[in-house]
Amino acid sequence: MKKPELVFIPAPVMGHLISAVEAAKLLVDINDRLSITVLIIKPLLESEVTGYVQSLSATTSFSDRIRFIDLPQPPKDELAHIPRAKFFTTYVESHKPLVKEAIFTRSEESVLTGFVVDMFCLSMMDLATELGVPSYVFFTSNVAFLGLLFYLQTLQDEQNMDVSEFDGSDSELPFPGFVNPLPAKALPTSVIQKDSSPIISEMVRRLRQTEGIMVNSFVEIESHALESLSYAENIPPIFPVGPILNLKGDGHDQSCSGEFDVMQWLDDQPPSSVVFLCFGSMGSFGEDQVQEIARALEQSGHRFLWSLRKPQPKGTISPPTDYSNLEEVLPEGFLDRTVEIGKVIGWAPQVSVLAHPAIGGFVSHCGWNSTLESIWFGVPIAAWPVYAEQQFNAFQLVKELGLAVEIKMDYNKGLRLEIEPPIVTVEEIKRGIVGLMEPESDVRKKMKVMSEKSxxxxxxxxxxxxxxxxxFIGHVLGNMP
Structure with missing residues (x-):
C-alpha cells in the first residue's frame, strides 16, 4: 500500500515558511507513514530563504520523509504592471504552473493525499481540485483573527454592510470571538480598506471551502474564540496545533556575528532586569520616534537591549536594514550616558534573547510568531503594534488575555508601511516600560501561568x-482519495 503524502505550500514570507516547516516536522514525527513535500516560493525581498532551506535539508532528522523543492521565479515582466494591493496574491498565483509541474515529478512510491496551503496561498486550492485531492489550510495567525475574518465577511455578504466604513471609526463591534467589545481602531487596515477588502473577502470564501484549518495557537489561550467558532455556520473543522515555534534556529539566523556579543552582555545582567525592544522583520521608526524611545528608556532607568533598524526608503517595501552609525539617529550622548545599563544593536537573535534569564519584558510589535515565542519563555509584553493584524493581536493580549501592557495599541503604519502615524510620546513609552517591568504585576503572573500551559x-x-x-492526521487519512 502506497504511503500518504501531503504537499505543503507556504507563503513566500520567512515567518510563514518557518512555522509551516515546523508543522511538517511535527506531523511526520507523529505518523511514521506520512511524507511531506514542501514547495518553496522564493520571496522577492528575503534572500535568507535559500540558506534556511539548505540548512533544513542537511539537519532535519526526517530528511527521508520531508522533501524541499525550490520553485523558480516567474518572469519579472509578467508582474511589472500589477497594482500594489494585488501584487502579493498575484505573485503567488503566478506560480501555479510551476507547482503543477513539481507535483507531477513526485515519487510514485507515495499517493498524493492533499494540499496544505498557507492562508495567503489559497489560489493553489484550484490545483488540488483539478488533481482530485482535498485542500487544508495552515493559518499562521491566531484563532481570534481567523474568527474576525469570518465575522467581517458575514457582515459584508449577509448583512450588506460596507466594512470600509470602520476605517477611522470610533465605533465598537460585538465581535463574538472576544468577551470585550472590539474597537474599530483595532481592526487591521488590510481587512477594511477599499482597495484590499475585496481580496480579503475572496480569501475568506476560499477558507470556507477547505477540508480543515490548522491554526498556530492552542486551546488554553483561545478557548473563547474557539467556542465562538463552534457555533458559527459553514466553517471547516479547526485544529489548534500551536505553539509551533523554531526554537533551535535551524539556519534561519540572518547573522551570527553579533550574537555572541549580545549574549555575553546579557550574561552580565541580573535576572529579569532587562527590557528587550524588537519590532519584527519589517518594524522600524523615523528619527523623531527613535528620539522619543531613547529618551523614554533613559528616563525609565531600566536596563535595556534595543534592536534598532533603519527604515526602508520611502515608497518601497524593502525590509529595514542595520545602521552603519547609530549615533546619527540617537540623541547626542545617549550611548555614552547609558553605556552601563543599555545596549543598542541592529538585527537581534530574538529567540535566544527571549530565552535568556536576564530578560524581564518585551516591547513588541505583537506579531503572532513573536507573541508565541514570548509566551513560551514567559516574558510579559508591552504592546506597540506596527502593521498587519498586530493592533488586533495587541487588543487581544492587553484587554482579553491580560498578558501585556499597552504602549500604543492603535499605532498603525497602514497596509504599505508608508504612513507615519502620530508620534508616541516619551511619557507613553516610559509608562508602558515601567508597567512592563513591575516585578509582581498581574501581567507577569498571568504570563508565567500561560507559559506553562503553552x-x-x-x-x-x-x-x-x-x-x-x-x-488532523486522522482527518487527512480519512479523506484519502
Missing part, C-alpha cells in the same frame, strides 16, 4: 495541541 499543550503526549495534530 508547553503542556504542545510537547506532552495528551496535550491539547498534540491531540489536535493527531486529529
Amino acid at each position: 508547553r503542556k499543550a504542545s510537547v506532552k503526549k495528551g496535550g491539547s495541541s498534540y491531540s489536535s495534530l493527531q486529529d
